[in-house]
Amino acid sequence: MSPAATIDDDTARAAVLQSANAVFYARGIAGVGMADIRDYSGVSLRRLYSLYPSKRELVAAWLTDRHTTWMEWFTSLVDRRAAAGEEPLLAAFDAIAEWAASPGYRGCAFVNSAAETAEIDDTHRRIIAAHKVALLTYLTSLAADGGYAHPERLGRMIGVLLDGAMVEAAVLSSCEPIVAAREAAALLIEASQ
Amino acid sequence: MSPAATIDDDTARAAVLQSANAVFYARGIAGVGMADIRDYSGVSLRRLYSLYPSKRELVAAWLTDRHTTWMEWFTSLVDRRAAAGEEPLLAAFDAIAEWAASPGYRGCAFVNSAAETAEIDDTHRRIIAAHKVALLTYLTSLAADGGYAHPERLGRMIGVLLDGAMVEAAVLSSCEPIVAAREAAALLIEASQ
DNA sequence: TTGACATGAGAATGATCGTTCTCATATCAT
DNA sequence: ATGATATGAGAACGATCATTCTCATGTCAA
Numbered sequence: 001m002s003p004a005a006t007i008d009d010d011t012a013r014a015a016v017l018q019s020a021n022a023v024f025y026a027r028g029i030a031g032v033g034m035a036d037i038r039d040y041s042g043v044s045l046r047r048l049y050s051l052y053p054s055k056r057e058l059v060a061a062w063l064t065d066r067h068t069t070w071m072e073w074f075t076s077l078v079d080r081r082a083a084a085g086e087e088p089l090l091a092a093f094d095a096i097a098e099w100a101a102s103p104g105y106r107g108c109a110f111v112n113s114a115a116e117t118a119e120i121d122d123t124h125r126r127i128i129a130a131h132k133v134a135l136l137t138y139l140t141s142l143a144a145d146g147g148y149a150h151p152e153r154l155g156r157m158i159g160v161l162l163d164g165a166m167v168e169a170a171v172l173s174s175c176e177p178i179v180a181a182r183e184a185a186a187l188l189i190e191a192s193q
Numbered sequence: 194m195s196p197a198a199t200i201d202d203d204t205a206r207a208a209v210l211q212s213a214n215a216v217f218y219a220r221g222i223a224g225v226g227m228a229d230i231r232d233y234s235g236v237s238l239r240r241l242y243s244l245y246p247s248k249r250e251l252v253a254a255w256l257t258d259r260h261t262t263w264m265e266w267f268t269s270l271v272d273r274r275a276a277a278g279e280e281p282l283l284a285a286f287d288a289i290a291e292w293a294a295s296p297g298y299r300g301c302a303f304v305n306s307a308a309e310t311a312e313i314d315d316t317h318r319r320i321i322a323a324h325k326v327a328l329l330t331y332l333t334s335l336a337a338d339g340g341y342a343h344p345e346r347l348g349r350m351i352g353v354l355l356d357g358a359m360v361e362a363a364v365l366s367s368c369e370p371i372v373a374a375r376e377a378a379a380l381l382i383e384a385s386q
Numbered sequence: 387t388t389g390a391c392a393t394g395a396g397a398a399t400g401a402t403c404g405t406t407c408t409c410a411t412a413t414c415a416t
Numbered sequence: 417a418t419g420a421t422a423t424g425a426g427a428a429c430g431a432t433c434a435t436t437c438t439c440a441t442g443t444c445a446a
Contacts, residue, residue, distance in 0.1 A: 030223045031311035033433055044394045045435085055434065107308070114364050115300070115308035118224030132364050156373035163370075164357025171307050171325055177356075180349035184381055191380045226403055237424045238405085248404065 013051050015041045020062040021069075025109050029059055029119040056121060059113075063127040066109055067134070075138060088142045089158055089189055093182035096162060100169040100178055107170030108163065135159060148192040157188050200236075206244055208234040213255040214262075218302050222252055222312040249314060252306075256320040259302055260327070268331060281335045282351055282382055286375035289355060293362040293371055300363030301356065328352060341385040350381050 007015075019041035023032050034055055038045050052058040074095055081091035099105060106112065110128045113120060120128075139162070140155030148154050161181040168177035200208075212234035216225050227248055231238050245251040267288055274284035292298060299305065303321045306313060313321075332355070333348030341347050354374040361370035 026310075028308065028310035030309065034435080035433080045396080046392095046394065046437095049435070050393095106310075111304070111360055111364060112308035115221065115305035116223065117219075117221035117299075129365055132361060153373065153376065156370065157377040160357035160361055160370050160374045160377065161353055162357070163360050164353035164355070167304055167356050167360050168325060168353055171304060172322055177349065177353050180346065181353045183346065184350040184353065184377070187381055187384045188377055191384065227405080228403080238426085239407095239422095239424065242405070243423095 009051060012041075012043050012047055016043050016048060016051060016058070017062060017065045020058060021066055024059070024062055025066075025106060025112075026104060029113060029116050034058075056123075059119065060123055060127060063110070063113065063124060063131075067127065067131045070109070070131075071134060071138070074135075078142070087146070087186075087189065089139065089146065089154075090182060090185060092139065092142075092158065092162060093165065093178055093185060096165055096169075097175055097178045097182075100166070100175050105170065108166045111163070111167060132159075132163075135162075143192075146189075148189065150192065154188065154192045158185055161185050161188075202244060205234075205236050205240055209236050209241060209244060209251070210255060210258045213251060214259055217252070217255055218259075218299060218305075219297060222306060222309050227251075249316075252312065253316055253320060256303070256306065256317060256324075260320065260324045263302070263324075264327060264331070267328075271335070280339070280379075280382065282332065282339065282347075283375060283378060285332065285335075285351065285355060286358065286371055286378060289358055289362075290368050290371045290375075293359070293368050298363065301359045304356070304360060325352075325356075328355075336385075339382075341382065343385060347381065347385045351378055354378050354381075 016037060019037055020032075023036055023040055034045060034048060037043075037058070038048055041048075043051070048058075052061060074092075077095040077098070078088055078091045081094060082088040086094070110131045113124065114128050136155060136159045139158045140152050143151035143154040143158070161184055165178040165181035169175055209230060212230055213225075216229055216233055227238060227241060230236075230251070231241055234241075236244070241251075245254060267285075270288040270291070271281050271284045274287060275281040279287070303324045306317065307321050329348060329352045332351045333345050336344035336347040336351070354377055358371040358374035362368055
C-alpha cells in the first residue's frame with residue numbers, strides 16, 4: 001500500500017513548492033514550464049503530475065504556500081523590529097525596503113501573478129485577493145494595537161502605501177518610493193494620534 | 194513609388210495601435226497573438242509585420258502610445274476637476290476612481306506589463322519606468338503649483354498612494370482602496386500646508 | 387526468487403504561436 | 417492594355433509547452 005519511492009510525497013511536494021516559488025517569482029508563471037519545475041526540483045514529470053494534476057493546480061498550491069510563508073516572513077520581521085522599539089506600522093516599510101534591496105526583487109508575487117491574465121483563473125484570483133485582505137487585516141490589527149483612532153482606516157491607508165511602494169520599487173528599480181511611503185505613513189500615524 | 198494600398202500606413206498603424214491597446218490591456222501581452230491583432234484591426238499579418246517587424250516592437254509601440262494617451266486622459270481629467278474648484282492632487286484620485294469603476298478595469302497597464310517577465314525586454318522596461326517618472330513629475334508639478342512645502346516629497350507620496358490605489362482596486366475589485374488613498378492624500382496635503 | 391506494481395527518463399502528442407512564404411489579385415506607370 | 421510591383425488571405429514552418437504514454441528499472445510481499 002505504501003509507495004515504493006525513495007522520496008515520499010510530502011518531501012517531493014516540498015521540493016516542488018520551493019522550486020516553484022523560486023522560479024515562478026523570478027520569471028513569472030508564463031515564463032516557466034513544467035519541465036523547468038522538474039529540472040529545478042528533481043521531481044520527474046510523472047510524479048509532478050501525480051502530485052499536482054495540472055499547472056493551474058500547481059500555481060494555486062504555490063500561491064497558497066507563498067501566502068503563508070510571506071506572511072510569516074513579514075510579520076516576524078515586523079515583530080522583531082517592534083520588539084526593538086520601532087513603531088510596528090513603520091517597521092512594515094523597513095521590512096519591504098530590506099526585501100526590495102535584495103537581489104532578484106521583483107515586487108509583490110501576488111500582484112505580478114494577477115497581471116498574468118492568461119495564466120490565472122478565478123481560483124487564483126481568490127487566493128490573491130485573500131492575501132491582500134489578510135495583509136490589510138494584519139496592518140489594521142497593528143493600528144488597533146497602537147491605540148490609534150480609526151485603526152481600520154489607518155490600516156487601509158498603510159496598506160495602499162505598502163502596495164504602492166512595492167510596485168514602484170520594482171518598476172523603478174529604486175527604494176526611493178519605499179522611503180517616501182514610509183514618510184507618508186509617519187505623517188498619517190501622527191495625524192491619527 | 195507610392196503604395197497601391199487602399200489604406201495608407203499611418204491609418205493602418207493607428208488601427209493596429211488602437212486594437213493593441215484594447216486587447217493587450219484586457220488580456221495581457223502573453224494572452225494576445227499577432228493573429229488576434231490582425232482579426233481585431235483588420236490589418237493583414239503581412240502588413241502588420243511590415244509596420245512592426247516583430248511582436249516586441251509592436252508592444253514597444255503600444256506602450257509608447259499608451260503613455261501618451263493615458264497621460265493626456267489623466268491630466269485633462271485632473272485639469273477639468275481643478276477648474277471646477279477641486280484640489281488637483283485630490284482630483285487625481287477621483288480620476289482613478291472613475292476609471293476603476295468602469296467595466297474592464299484591470300489596473301495600470303504599465304504595472305501589468307512589467308509583471309509579464311517573459312514578454313518584456315529592457316526597452317519595454319525603460320518605457321514603463323519613464324511613464325512612472327513622467328507621472329511623478331506631473332504630480333510634483335501639481336504640488337509645486339499648489340504652493341505646498343516640499344512639493345517633490347509630496348508628489349512622491351501622492352504617487353505611491355496612486356499606484357497602490359490602482360493595484361489594490363484591481364486585485365480586490367473594489368474602489369475602497371482608492372477612497373482610502375484619497376483620504377490619506379488629503380491628510381498629507383494638510384500636513385504640507 | 388518471483389511476480390505485481392510504482393517509478394523515472396524521456397519520447398510522443400496535440401495545441402498554440404511568432405514569423406515567413408505562396409500565390410492569386412489588384413494597382414499603377416507606360 | 418500590359419508588365420512590374422505591392423497587397424491580402426491564409427498555408428506552412430519551427431519552436432515551445434502542457435500533458436500523456438512507453439518502457440526499462442527498481443521495490444515490496446510472498
